[in-house]
Amino acid sequence: MIRIENISKSNSHRILFIEASAALNRGEKIGLVGPNGAGKTTLFRMITGSEAPDEGQVSVEKNVTIGYFNQDVGEMAGRSAVTEVMDGAGPVSVVAAELHELESAMVDPDRLDEMDQIIERYGEVQARYEELDGYGLEGRAREVLAGLSFTQEMMDGDVGKLSGGWKMRVALARILLMRPDVMLLDEPSNHLDLESLIWLEQFLKGYDGALLMTSHDREFMNRIVTKIIEIDGGSLTTYSGDYGFYEQQRAQNEKQQQAQFERQQAMLAKEIKFIERFKARASHAAQVQSRVKKLDKIERVEPPKRRQAVAFEFQPAPRSGExxxxxxxxxxxxxxxxxxxxxxxxxxxxxxxxxxxxxxxxxxxxxxxxxxxxxxxxxxxxxxxxxxxxxxxxxxxxxxxGDLTVFEWLEEQFPRAGQGALRALSGCFGFSGDDVEKKCRVLSGGEKARLxxxxxxxxxxxxxxxxxxxxxxxxxxxxxxxxxxxxxxxxxxxxxxxxxxxxxxxxxxxxxxxxxxxxxxxxxxxxxxxxxxxxxxxxx
CATH class of the missing domain: 3.40.50.300 (P-loop containing nucleotide triphosphate hydrolases)
Incomplete structure (x- = not known):
């Protein structure tokens, strides 16, 4: 359904993809993983067509519908949550909006002289609404919102009065109600309570379209996906299995690659030692030349790419009473x-x-x-x-x-700590290199939590x-x-x-x-x- 073919993409002087390829087939449920900043959201945007690769192509089969959920939900106000969700379902939402307007007009005393025309139009719009299964759609919209822990009062109240986390659930409900051929879900498990999370899990298991999603919840991902696409070092690698299998496979692949690398390095060292030892001797000239040519032809094994591993150890805390x-x-x-x-x-x-x-x-x-x-x-x-x-x-x-940098804020908290200790602490929590010079006001939610x-x-x-x-x-x-x-x-x-x-x-x-x-x-x-x-x- 979706093919990613030899794409390359740079983003403000940073290379995200180099000749990367992958595919999303009908009915597949795939987890997209990779370090922060690796390009997961950029890949989603290229699939939806809102960004283009610098080279290569992303092709989507004809007439395939795509629903894309991300964390940027935009403005929502002035309508009920249930209307907002139904709005994502295509033509029926336009008819529903007119139906609600006409219902308001029918009880408006200032429009009594237009009542015959309003009632006539209401009959036409109602018939069209029934034809599009509008009443069934509203029931399904309420079912999805209930699954995401909305009360009836919240469903019918002004969506503008909801917090950012609840608005995000409304945006997610729109995509779920739409039931497109392909769902792209960027962190759908954020902001959900455990009950909603488990409901969403069941919903996605029963969804028969193709799914590509990111999530920071390993249990949630393990129960839904049957394949993993990893973004790392500019390439896309596909693993068959859930997140747990991917972790094992990746560790095993790294181990094998490291062993191959070490064997080759030992062999190269031995050959180079021979060349260095005998290069000045005429009696060994042919052997030396032969070995030099052999070394030139050998395809070098790269060491495995090392993800920056974060590790933190507690200093012993003073003992409390029982x-x-x-x-x-x-x-x-x-x-x-x-x-x-x-x-x-x-x-x-x-x-x-x-x-x-x-x-x-x-x-x-x-x-x-x-x-x-x-x-x-x-x-x-x-x-x-x-x-x-x-x-x-x-x-x-x-x-x-917000005016302090990450490092300045830590220095303010711990004025007696040495710079080395604070830099080590920053590194453990994902602030390495220039990251410690970021102002606190520009940090993402995740970076603030880590700090x-x-x-x-x-x-x-x-x-x-x-x-x-x-x-x-x-x-x-x-x-x-x-x-x-x-x-x-x-x-x-x-x-x-x-x-x-x-x-x-x-x-x-x-x-x-x-x-x-x-x-x-x-x-x-x-x-x-x-x-x-x-x-x-x-x-x-």
Missing amino acids: DVVNIRNVAKRYGSRSIYEGLDFMVKRRERWCIMGINGAGKSTLLKLVTGSTEPDEGSVSIGASVKMGYFAQHAMDLLD VMAAMLFDPPNFLVLDEPTNHLDLDTKEMLIKALSEYEGTMLFVSHDRHFLAELSNRVLELTPEGIHRYDGGYTEYVERTGYEAPGLRS
């Missing part, structure tokens, strides 16, 4: 809405609690109560002896000073409170964080929608449900085995 947090008989309300009544909860040293619950269940509120950023209406929250807390919250990224996390982990707390720490993080940084946290000696309390993160790091689960609060010994994996579902909102 009781880290004690929540006693806590009530918390927002207006008439009660979040907690009589909550009792204790966190002990070295426990790693993950907090599960649907949107609005009170996950972030619990973290705010623990960190003291909100006060309980009743009851008490006490922090134990020698507890040194580190809190990663989404709003922490808004507190960065805040770097500062929090540099002077290690013995109690980490993390609210969605993996949002915006790419797969490599996420793996580095999981590895570092798995070796961390302290206590953790966290909220995450990343199942790999949950499974690797939790040893306790606190589940918040409308029926009450449930505690589970054992981590997220045991929780899934015992309950039979992956998220509280999926209870049967």
